[in-house]
Amino acid sequence: MRWWWQPRKQHGRIGRQVTALVVTTAVLLAGTWVGASRIPTRWFGPAHPASAQAALPVDRVVWAWAGAVTTTSATVVAEAVRPARRARLVLTADQAGVARSTAAVPVGGDGIVRLRATGLRPDTAYRYVVEVDAIADHARGDGRFRTMPSGPASFTVAVGSCARTGSSGAVFDAIRAVEPLLYVSAGDLHYGNPARDDVTVFGDLYRQTLTSPAQAALYRSVPVAYVWDDHDYGPNDADAAAPTRPAARAAYSAYVPHYPQPEPGGAVYQAFTIGRVRFVLTDNRSERTGTSLLGARQLAWLQRELVTAARGHAVVVWVNPDPWIAAPAGGADDWGGYPQERRVLADTIAAARIDNLVMISGDAHMVALDDGSHSGYSGAGYPGFPVLQAGALDRPGSVKGGPYSHGTFPGGGQFGTITITDSATSRVGVELTGRTWRSTILVSYRTTFPAPSTPPKPGTG
Missing domain, CATH: 3.60.21.70 (Alkaline phosphatase D (PhoD))
Structure with a gap:
């Protein structure tokens, strides 16, 4: 069985949906299966092709994401591999290359830790690394953000x-x-x-x-x-x-x-x-x-x-x-x-x-x-x-x-x-x-x- 994906097109202002999946019956009868995990299915699977991005190995961090970014601060929330006691952020500004770190804070019993960096420079790109119990995770704990501009900006x-x-x-x-x-x-x-x-x-x-x-x-x-x-x-x-x-x-x-x-x-x-x-x-x-x-x-x-x-x-x-x-x-x-x-x-x-x-x-x-x-x-x-x-x-x-x-x-x-x-x-x-x-x-x-x-x-x- 083979599924073909096609982009949907606009039909007038009403924008009627055009069916995006066609089953090729000849291939179905031949019993051929091509890329089931990577080709979209109509209702329950992907609605477009999968990324080729590979999962990074798990070291000290399961996942991390950044947000609440302002001109001078940012927050990173991460899940540490348990057991874990304390975690902190190590940040490096792209222009300076000088590392700075946040204070180490306790990791929750569920492995979740919230890390807030303050005193940052506006409109500056930062790289961060999550350290868990003094060990840096350069895989899933390694990320980037840019602080917000303080004045007119594109x-x-x-x-x-x-x-x-x-x-x-x-x-x-x-x-x-x-x-x-x-x-x-x-x-x-x-x-x-x-x-x-x-x-x-x-x-x-x-x-x-x-x-x-x-x-x-x-x-x-x-x-x-x-x-x-x-x-x-x-x-x-x-x-x-x-x-x-x-x-x-x-x-x-x-x-x-x-x-x-x-x-x-x-x-x-x-x-x-x-x-x-x-x-x-x-x-x-x-x-x-x-x-x-x-x-x-x-x-x-x-x-x-x-x-x-x-x-x-x-x-x-x-x-x-x-x-x-x-x-x-x-x-x-x-x-x-x-x-x-x-x-x-x-x-x-x-x-x-x-x-x-x-x-x-x-x-x-x-x-x-x-x-x-x-x-x-x-x-x-x-x-x-x-x-x-x-x-x-x-x-x-x-x-x-x-x-x-x-x-x-x-x-x-x-x-x-x-x-x-x-x-x-x-x-x-x-x-x-x-x-x-x-x-x-x-x-x-x-x-x-x-x-x-x-x-x-x-x-x-």
């Missing part, structure tokens, strides 16, 4: 969503190849669909994800910012009533190198600044009820954040894990199911005259792009804003929501980028792209925004 951020559990797809190599300053996981880091209030279940799913060769190579090379959607938080369409909510939040606090949360240990929404751009990430699951997608506290925080950020930054990027553009529909698992709350936010944007907002979303297994033609939902008819749907990393393609001015591209092996061009002039450029594992650009959109009259304060805010 950079690229990659965004992806919806990967099957343990995926080692070639798409992760393609993300690494664009050399982003940051990788944003906009939900469904895995498709574990946990159903029990058990932190160890989440720990096992993080381990499967972070030890996958292609993903591990990405996370050792690029820092992350991550918020969940349903399949990595609980069962399909999970909300605040999910039995996994306490365990999901506890595991996130333990395993993820995240930016400060307004509700420590609670909902995982957060915000941070890169140069003159503010990134705002919302938790669209753990506060969701039948009447509110965000919950009252997060909604109020988001309204304040959008207004304040728009005034002090050149660009505001809202990482909103679920599709925003959708027709009102009771019970829908996107913003179409919450039209009143969407109107509240749209009216907030209109009242503050926010005109420098960009949205990036996941959940839908497609790349899609709207130039603002269909994203405005205020009662006053205020214009919309650009929206990029960035998926699916490694799940079968599907279309959700819409319409989108630049069309839909359903499929697996896909991701998005946002590139900021800021040369300290009066305007800042933004380019949104949707890409494939082949490094093909499916769709792109460019715009500019006026720079703020006063510079944003550095840090995560």
Whole structure:
């Protein structure tokens, strides 16, 4: 039996999905099997070819990833091979080559250790090595990140969503190849669909994800910012009533190198600044009820954040894990199911005259792009804003929501980028792209925004 993979193509603005797998019956009858572990299958296996990345040997560290990177600090979370007592980071700046280390801290009974480096230089590339009980791990414990710029700067951020559990797809190599300053996981880091209030279940799913060769190579090379959607938080369409909510939040606090949360240990929404751009990430699951997608506290925080950020930054990027553009529909698992709350936010944007907002979303297994033609939902008819749907990393393609001015591209092996061009002039450029594992650009959109009259304060805010 032989499976052939073909890229999905766009068919008009509706973006109808084209079947991507064809079974060759003659080969099937001949009983020939070619590359079963590396060729996509329709529903349960990979949605695009696997990476050739090999797993590194296990020495002192099982996995490590970096995040919460600011102008002067970064956090690395790692799992040490047990038994282990203490761990620390040894960091080397590329320009200086002088090593510095963090204080050694105790390793948890589960092998998890959180290591925070402070006093770093802005806009500087660092190499880090995790030391466990004074022994450096130069395989899985060896990684890199770059601290954030403190002023005007040009950079690229990659965004992806919806990967099957343990995926080692070639798409992760393609993300690494664009050399982003940051990788944003906009939900469904895995498709574990946990159903029990058990932190160890989440720990096992993080381990499967972070030890996958292609993903591990990405996370050792690029820092992350991550918020969940349903399949990595609980069962399909999970909300605040999910039995996994306490365990999901506890595991996130333990395993993820995240930016400060307004509700420590609670909902995982957060915000941070890169140069003159503010990134705002919302938790669209753990506060969701039948009447509110965000919950009252997060909604109020988001309204304040959008207004304040728009005034002090050149660009505001809202990482909103679920599709925003959708027709009102009771019970829908996107913003179409919450039209009143969407109107509240749209009216907030209109009242503050926010005109420098960009949205990036996941959940839908497609790349899609709207130039603002269909994203405005205020009662006053205020214009919309650009929206990029960035998926699916490694799940079968599907279309959700819409319409989108630049069309839909359903499929697996896909991701998005946002590139900021800021040369300290009066305007800042933004380019949104949707890409494939082949490094093909499916769709792109460019715009500019006026720079703020006063510079944003550095840090995560």
